[in-house]
Amino acid sequence: MSHAAIRAAVRGLPIELPSWGFANAGTRFGAFPEPGAARDVFEKIEDASSVHRLTGAAPTVALHIPWDLPPAGGDWTTIADFATEHGVALGAINPNLFQDQAYKLGSVCNSNPDVRAKAVAHLVECAEIAGIVGSKQVAVWLADGTNYPGQDDLRSRRHRLKDSLAQGYAALPAGVEMLIEYKLFEPAFYTTDLSDWGASLLVCQHLGPNAKVLVDTGHHGHYTNIEDIVATLLDEGRLGGFHFNDRRYADDDLIVGSANPFQLFLIFHELINGNDGQTAAPVAYMLDQSHVIEKKIEAMVLSVQNVQIAYAKALLVDREALRGFQLAGDVMGAHNVLRDAYETDVRGILADAREEVGLPRDPIAALKSDELVASRRAWRLENPPRASGGGLGA
Ligand SMILES: [Mn+2]
Numbered sequence: 001m002s003h004a005a006i007r008a009a010v011r012g013l014p015i016e017l018p019s020w021g022f023a024n025a026g027t028r029f030g031a032f033p034e035p036g037a038a039r040d041v042f043e044k045i046e047d048a049s050s051v052h053r054l055t056g057a058a059p060t061v062a063l064h065i066p067w068d069l070p071p072a073g074g075d076w077t078t079i080a081d082f083a084t085e086h087g088v089a090l091g092a093i094n095p096n097l098f099q100d101q102a103y104k105l106g107s108v109c110n111s112n113p114d115v116r117a118k119a120v121a122h123l124v125e126c127a128e129i130a131g132i133v134g135s136k137q138v139a140v141w142l143a144d145g146t147n148y149p150g151q152d153d154l155r156s157r158r159h160r161l162k163d164s165l166a167q168g169y170a171a172l173p174a175g176v177e178m179l180i181e182y183k184l185f186e187p188a189f190y191t192t193d194l195s196d197w198g199a200s201l202l203v204c205q206h207l208g209p210n211a212k213v214l215v216d217t218g219h220h221g222h223y224t225n226i227e228d229i230v231a232t233l234l235d236e237g238r239l240g241g242f243h244f245n246d247r248r249y250a251d252d253d254l255i256v257g258s259a260n261p262f263q264l265f266l267i268f269h270e271l272i273n274g275n276d277g278q279t280a281a282p283v284a285y286m287l288d289q290s291h292v293i294e295k296k297i298e299a300m301v302l303s304v305q306n307v308q309i310a311y312a313k314a315l316l317v318d319r320e321a322l323r324g325f326q327l328a329g330d331v332m333g334a335h336n337v338l339r340d341a342y343e344t345d346v347r348g349i350l351a352d353a354r355e356e357v358g359l360p361r362d363p364i365a366a367l368k369s370d371e372l373v374a375s376r377r378a379w380r381l382e383n384p385p386r387a388s389g390g391g392l393g394a
Contacts, residue, residue, distance in 0.1 A: 001278070006315045006346075007353035009279050010308050015244075016060045016091040016286040017051055017300055019044040019068050025290040036377030037296055040387040041068040041079055043380065049086035050373050051300045054363040056354065058304055060091030062139070062286055065126055067096065071387035080133040090133040092179065092286060095126040098143035098187070106144040108164035109157040109193045116164050123168030131173035137240070137284055138172065139214055140165070141181040145188020145195075154191060161193050162206050169207045179214035179240040179284065180204055184221050186251060196220075197229045204238055212240025216288055217267075218251040219243075227266040234274035234281055241284025242267075244307060253290040255299055257306030264306070265342050268314035277319050280311060297373065301363050305350070312346040 001009075022038040024031060038044040041063070048061035061083065070078050083090050097107035097119050105111070107119035126138050144161070146152050169178050182200040185192055194200050197213055204211035213233050217226060233239035244256040244264075257264045271280040285307070291299045318337055325333035351361035360366035367373060 001315050003349050003352070005278070006312050006349055007356060009315055010312050010350060010353050011056065011357065013057065013280060013285060013308070013311055014060065015058050015304050015307055016062050016284065017048045017058045018062045018064070018286065018288050018290075019048065020064050021287065021289045021291055021300060022047040022296050023067075025292055027292055032293060034296060036380045039380065039385040041070070042082055042386050043376070044068065045079075045083050045086055045088065046376055047297050047373075048300075049083075049088045050297055050367070050370065050376075051304065052088050054301060054360060054366050054370070055304045056357060056359045057308065058088070058300070060089050062092040062094060063090060063129075063133075063135075064094040065096060065122075065129065069388060074387070076129055076132045090135055092137040092139040092284065093126045093130045093133075093135050094139050094141070095122050097122060097140075103143070105152075106157070106193070107142060108168075109142070109144040109152075109160045111152060111156070111160075116160060120164050120167045123165070124171040127168060127171040127173065127176065130176045135176065137177050137179050138168070139179040139181065139243075139284075139286075140168070141183065141214075141216075142194055143187050145185075145192035146190050147188055148190055151190070157193055162203060165203060165211075166207060169211060172210060176210070177240055178207065178211045180207075180211060181214040181216055181219070181243065183216065183219040183251065197233065201233065201236070201238055212238050212283075214240050214243060214284075216243035216245070216251075217256065217263075218245045218247040218253060218288075226263060227270045230267050231270040231274060234270065234283075239274075239281065239283050241286060243286055243288030244303070245287065245289045253288065255289065255294065255306065256287060256303045257310060261306065261310060262342060264310035265313050266338075268311045269317055269338065272314055272317070273319075280314075298364060298367060301367055305363065308350055309346055312349055313341050313344060316341040316344055316346070 022044045024033040024037045038047050045061055052058040070076060080090055102115050102118055108116055110116050130138050172178055180200045180203055182194040182196050184195055200213045204213055246254045246256050246259040248259050268280055275281040287303050322334055322337040355361050
């Protein structure tokens with residue numbers, strides 16, 4: 001593929017930023033606030049818009065309800081308008097079905113019908129918010145599961161799961177998808193009600209065509225072949241999108257491409273293969289990262305760049321040569337086609353892709369001297385937030 005085609009394809013890949021990645025977060029061991037970090041939905045949108053202004057690649061920001069709420073007297077239109085004024089739009093709406101005290105033993109799978117009704121009402125609320133702000137997805141992740149054998153009846157939980165999610169699905173506005181995320185374990189440590197891609201796919205098939213699987217790259221067991229899952233889901237028409245992040249041991253929410261960039265490259269190779277061989281499949285590309293010790297905006301800019309690097313390398317794969325080697329049974333020939341692409345330094349191509357449309361060649365260097373980002377940080381140190389915020393560890 002020509003470098004011009006690669007530059008155009010990379011510029012055409014929208015990467016959604018998570019509002020929660022800009023706020024002060026922590027682990028259960030402690031939190032280390034970054035002075036001037038975003039405290040409310042307005043400030044998160046400001047910071048996301050900075051990443052988009054510097055990279056040109058992050059036009060939407062995902063919201064998490066109720067970590068992101070309009071201020072008293074405001075409504076969701078206020079938030080959507082604020083985003084528009086800052087050159088971005090609102091992306092996936094993420095319900096929170098894990099933090100309320102009522103969810104101690106689960107949300108949509110809880111044996112208590114009152115708790116399930118509360119969880120369903122929240123799903124319906126998030127579907128309505130998606131309709132108001134123009135979101136294309138409601139992205140559902142459940143903390144539901146059990147910690148001990150015998151704690152609950154597994155098949156009953158499964159029936160509750162399908163029944164509850166069907167009620168949320170029925171509330172989706174036209175054109176809005178429900179993305180169903182899975183996670184092997186944590187916070188539940190014995191069973192998880194949606195523990196892998198197969199469990200999510202079965203639920204999606206039960207719900208209907210607008211339910212699709214959301215692959216969070218941090219939510220698998222060690223050595224799981226994520227690119228193989230991607231190829232399968234894409235082939236079944238049920239790949240809804242990604243929550244990109246990276247990890248070494250478990251769901252660490254580290255910067256995507258920091259620990260295993262080769263895996264990210266192979267995922268993009270399948271996304272191009274499963275589409276038209278020219279561009280990655282049009283699914284939702286979202287980051288899901290929570291930065292504890294990183295500088296938050298810089299971490300997002302680097303994440304965007306890492307995704308673009310993986311994509312550009314996958315675009316470099318000589319697919320015609322690859323097919324030839326595969327059909328000829330030339331194992332090493334085929335493997336070397338992928339290696340050649342992966343070993344290519346694409347940073348110059350990406351810098352050219354930015355410069356061509358008036359963006360900084362080096363967005364991180366530009367960020368470090370950005371006056372608007374600095375002035376916003378200074379303002380936050382002197383003024384109270386404009387809305388209530390919150391989030392894990394905040
Ligand atoms: Mn996720």
